[in-house]
Amino acid sequence: MILTEDSIAKIKAKAVRYPRKKSAILPAWTVAYRQIGHVDEAIYKEISKVIGVPMVEIAEAATFYTMFPKKPRGKYLLQVCNNISCALRGSDSMITHLENKLDIKLGETTDDNQFSLIAVECLGACATAPMVQVNMEYHENLDATKLDKLIDDLKAKKD
Amino acid sequence: MSEAVKKDQPKVSVPTVTFSLDGQSVTVPKGTTVLQAAKDVGIHIPTFCWHPQLKSVGACRMCYVEVEKMPKLMVSCMLDAMDGMVVQTDSDQVRQGRKAVLEFILLNHPLDCPTCDKGGECDLQNLTFKHGVDDNRFDFKKARFKEESMTTTFDDKKIGPEIVLNRNRCILCYKCVRANKEAFGEYDLGAFERGNITQIDAVPGGEVCNPFSGNLVEICPVGALTNSDWRYKIRVWLTKTTPSLCNFNSSGSNIDFYKEDHQNKIFRVTSRTNDSIDDGWISDITRYGYQVINSADRLQKPLIKKDGKQVEVSWDEAINFIAKKYNDIKESVGRVCIGGLISPSLDNRSLYSFSKMIRTVCKSNNIDFRGDYRMLPNNPDSPFGVLRSQPFSIAEIDDSDVIVSFGSDLIHEHPNEYLRIRKAFNYTQPKIYSMMPYSVKSADVANIEYVYTPGTDETAINAICLAGIEENVVDASMATEYIKHVVPSTLKDASALCGLDEAELKILARSIAEGKKITFLVGEIVTRSKARDIITAALLNMNKLFGLSSKGQISILARYANSKGAEKLGILPDPIAPIKEALKNDFEEYPESEPRNTDGMMAHIRKEEIKGLFIVGSNPMMLYPDKEFIKESLDKLDFLVVCDLFETETTEAADVVLPLAGWAEYDGDYVNLEGVCQSAKQAVKPAGESKAAYEIVRLIAEKLEHKTFDVESIDKGVEACLAIDTTIKLPNEFLDIKAESEDVTGEFSHPIFIIDDAHHCGHLTEKAPSLNNFTAEAYLMMSEELAAKNNMQENDPVRVESEVSKLILPVKISESLDSDVLLIPRNFQSSPVTSLCMRKRRIDRVKISKVDE
Ligand code: SF4
Ligand code: FES
Ligand code: FES
Secondary structure, three states: OOOOHHHHHHHHHHHOOOOOHHHHHHHHHHHHHHHHOOOOHHHHHHHHHHHOOOHHHHHHHHHHOOOOOOOOOOOEEEEEEOOHHHHHOOHHHHHHHHHHHHOOOOOOEOOOOOEEEEEEOOOOOHHHOOOEEEOOEEEOOOOHHHHHHHHHHHHHOOO | OOHHHHHHOOOOOOOEEEEEEOOEEEEEEOOOEHHHHHHHOOOOOOOOOOOOOOOOOOOOOOOEEEEOOOOOOEEHHHOEOOOOOEEEOOOHHHHHHHHHHHHHHOOOOOOOHHHOOOOOOOHHHHHHHHHOOOOOOOOOOOOOOOOOOOOOOOOEEEEEOOEEEEOOOOOOOOHHHHHHHHHOOOOOEEEEOOHHHOEEEEOOOOOOOOOOOHHHHHHOOOOOEEEOOOOOOOOHHHEEEEEEEOOOOOOOOEEEEEEEOOOOOEEEEEEOOOOOOOOOOOOHHHHHOOHHHHOOOOOOOOEEEEOOEEEEOOHHHHHHHHHHHHHHHHHHHOOOOEEEEEOOOOOHHHHHHHHHHHHHHOOOOEEEOOOOOOOOOOOOOOHHHHHHOOOOOOHHHHHOOEEEEEOOOHHHHOHHHHHHHHHHHHHOOOEEEEEEOOOOHHHHHOOEEEEOOOOOHHHHHHHHHHHHHHOOOOOHHHHHHHHHHEEOOOHHHHHHHHOOOHHHHHHHHHHHHHOOOEEEEEOHHHHOOOOHHHHHHHHHHHHHHHOHHHHEEEEEOOOOOOHHHHHHOOOOOOOOHHHHHHHHHHOOOOOOOOOEOHHHHHHHHHOOOOOEEEEEOOOHHHHOOOHHHHHHHHHHOOEEEEEEOOOOHHHHOOOEEEEEOOOOOOOEEEEOOOOOEEEEOOOOOOOOOOEOHHHHHHHHHHHOOOOOOOHHHHHHHHHHHHOOOOOOOOOOOOOOEEOOOOOOOOOOOEEEEEEOOOOOOOOOHHHOHHHHHHOOOOOEEEEHHHHHHOOOOOOOEEEEEOOOOEEEEEEEEEOOOOOOOEEEEOOOOOOOHHHHOOOOOOOEEEEEEEOOO
8 A cells, every 4th residue: 555544544534524435536635645746546546445436536537637746746846827927927938947947848857856847727826926836835926036046945955 | 317217117197297399299207308308209309428328418519409588509408398398409590509519529520531430320420411510610730649659630549358449539428438337337437637638548557348348339429439340341331230139148139230241241239229128238248249150160061970080071961870870779779869958049940949859759858958057957847947937027127116136146147137227226226135145246236235155045045034024024924934944943043154144134124025116036146056946945935925026026037048938938858737738739749758857868878878969059068067977978978969150079079060050140039038039130141051950950850751840830839839828826835945054175165156257158259259358268266355365466377176177277356256255257168167066066166276387
């Protein structure tokens, strides 16, 4: 099992809240995602056993929701918003800047597994566009300098 | 509520609504959709995502209608008809709306009809032509899925042994996924991703290989799903269809054979919807089983054994030889001592002629159609015979409120009935129970699955009765009487013996007692058991105690295409009185000799009292559950004639082998498990010089100077028999039941059950390449726990040893099994599983050990 006993217990505790087993799929992932950082076939299988829903239904839902990464990602997931407000405020150049700085393309992960870069739709921070979400944190009102600092700080961070 | 249910079960007193449909006033039961109402009065509304057997989802919008006072076009498959509604199905607005929907559906759809196998029978192609969509305002690049090896519109992705998916063509009606989950209860296909890249695919890491998978291709409205079996072979408009029946199940699924005029070969099979039998779904065995007929291995000419070798001869020579041998035996012994064994998958004419030949030419009652059962009782009114003769109706499953399946792995034995029960499960939600000596996938629709200890079948039934008595849900005086007849006689003892939970048994007993309409069906575990008379006696007791048959149906289901016909036509050593009467009337004389069933015949062959045997279409060497015994027996014969489609182990033992025509090669009638007689028409000419069994019988009989074997005389006999009601009266008294127990000998501790694989039936389907693409060899099926305990992985070779023989088989881990029971399919000649069995055993047991590389 990849899921820890703690995660399994959490999933089970959530599952009992719903009259329909299927409803527990999303809550189950949140738990799995927090533990592992992504969800994939092996996890679908395990969740399927834990909540008693056929694996295919878990995979269907998982692929529908793009926000759950389907393969291992770097330690820091950089999600650059590329929706209308951010685009008007230069998110394209933010992406290019990050691509050059990290030497990866959009959708890729650095060789040292530290950074993954993806573009996402509106994250609701239009007033402070352009913006990037790093794991669970927002960084707003970006420009190239701020980006450089952000990345350098992350690189310097221990653990 | 679904249209399906409404259509099948018109409820008499439900409230109705009346509305106007294209100017015509229509009255339908409340809850009927506008689409269904239109279909019922013959108004055609085009659809993509709607299917009569599935819940509507409104995914494609093709079924637009205009409704007065409603601001927009409405999708008729989701719209319940209401009083006073005024609906137009073909107004300008509707036509315009549909055209727009088509334009939209065609956004990403490739225009590759010339290379698409659906061309000619594609709903999208037909509707596009009809609505004249000839232009596309969308000038961006179409969304494309591409597999590495394919270019442009091709996206051939094999998602199952027989299914190829082209995601570019898919219009996302979700019919395939819905049917798979809803109608078949299978979870090997899904709809993934979203937006432009939404796609149908097999479950991650798996493939679409469920026993009903072929239907998905058939219901796909476009060429997104195609059959490996059919693609690129022929255009559908060049083929002609012949109505026929499935030869591999007992409900007689209605099918169409597709053939082309210039080639004597069948191209494919599709369902020919008959709602009273199959709801339009057919199992893969039904769909691909036809390949048996096309097989290049078919026997072409008669063979005669000369100097120990079988050589091809002409029909004349073969028949002369048989006649000579027949006379030799008659002269040397002074009487004819010949027996006959025939397959219950053959048509009425063949069965009847054969019985007529054995009875009037050979003057014997050595005849049987049950070649693979153990220790058959001879007596037609044995408990087994009585329960087997009870009527059964498939459609009645629809409105039963309690359904119990006892001793049957329905998906394998009775796929149509399984789907029917599943439909009830989806719509009317009856209480469903399954009772088996091992757990099965078919029980996924059951409220409770009861898994009793193998070999305690009668006690499991007794336990239901005792639970009913303890719960006070049966008549008290009957209960007192019942208890006198059974051992064990307390619920505690009985449930302990069969390993079932008392509380759960009480739930079942209560349901049976309180159910208003019950379907209780009994399957092969009972039919093939050595103890089947005791088990059926227990069932008869239960029936009487609960008054079950007075409020529903209880029957042992016939298993093969014409088992029911064989019973009705008296292909038994000692048919029931009214049938015997009819035979006596028809035959010039009815033999006085002692009636002997398969087992009796074998015993007499061994004593050298039967010298010759005719075997038609059966393969006892492969299927009789004691290979050593049957081999020894057949070796003792002076003369063995075998008719089959292929060389088999049985034909190898024969002195004369005659090539038999297959069911698609001549007209034949078959009686399904409901007792309904259906016709299969000839689709192709017989392979080589093969002949239908009734023609072979006629040749032999006429050679021996018997005249009345012409088709007309035979048909007259058949008709007379079929007109007779063969239901035997249920006994008035309780029968004595004492639980049998069998000692488990030390090291051989795992019970084995010989099953049919989900994609095979009997000994013929091995010749269908498509079915072999699902499963091509025997395996040893075990539970996850058992595999783990023995440190065995999927496909590991394992030595399976019984007291008499051993085999090496690869492991197959089953998700449904959960005890130490092992299952082995009997359908593969290379793995003679019946060699592990001994006819004296009720449950065969083996030990298993890993083969070290
Ligand atoms: S594959 Fe066919 S049946 Fe399945 S969703 Fe696509 S078009 Fe519909
Ligand atoms: S568009 Fe970027 S946060 Fe809204
Ligand atoms: S048939 Fe009604 S929406 Fe598809």
